[in-house]
Amino acid sequence: MTAPAVTVRPHASVAAAMRLMAGHGVKRLFVVDEKGRLIGIVSRGDLLKVFLRSDADIAGEVxxxxxxxxxxxxxxxxxxxxxxxxxxxxxxxxxxxxxxxxVRMTERVNGVVDVIDHVTWRVNDVPVWKGR
Incomplete structure (x- = not known):
């Protein structure tokens, strides 16, 4: 065990939880509420399941x-x-x-590795940046 315990909040993203695990070299995180009370444990396997989705599931969610x-x-x-x-x-x-x-929203779907954008548009309403 690592002391102090490495914890994560219940609404943390999968990516944030994985970074915590990698950064601290742990295989599990304790999930705690706003008062620091233990409400669960998440493992690397739990987090990896999010990315092990079928292509049909991913396309359907998008x-x-x-x-x-x-x-x-x-x-x-x-x-x-x-x-x-x-x-x-x-x-x-x-x-x-x-x-x-x-495209940006699709990039955030669990299990999406990359997005290839072949969407065209009729009106270009994106302003041109004129930075210095």
Missing amino acids: REDILDHSLWAATSDVQAAAEQGVVTLTGTMERRSDAQLA
Whole structure:
């Protein structure tokens, strides 16, 4: 055991928990509430299960959770396919900013290794940065 115990909060991301484990060289983390009370234990195996998802599950989550429900833009012309965790988005959206948002949200789906963006748009509503 490591002293003091390495802990994580229940709403920490999988990536944050994995970084804690790697940084402290531990195989398990104690999950504690806001008062520091133990509410569970998470192992490396538990965290890895998140990434061991079928391509069909990943593509389905992208379609249902992101394209169909999370975006306020029309996405019926956008398709999502996954192969070995790499999601390819194809199709057309009205605005470039919505297409970029779809890609960013897809990158955050558990099990997604990379996103290939083949989404085109009709209107480029992304301002040009004129930094110094």
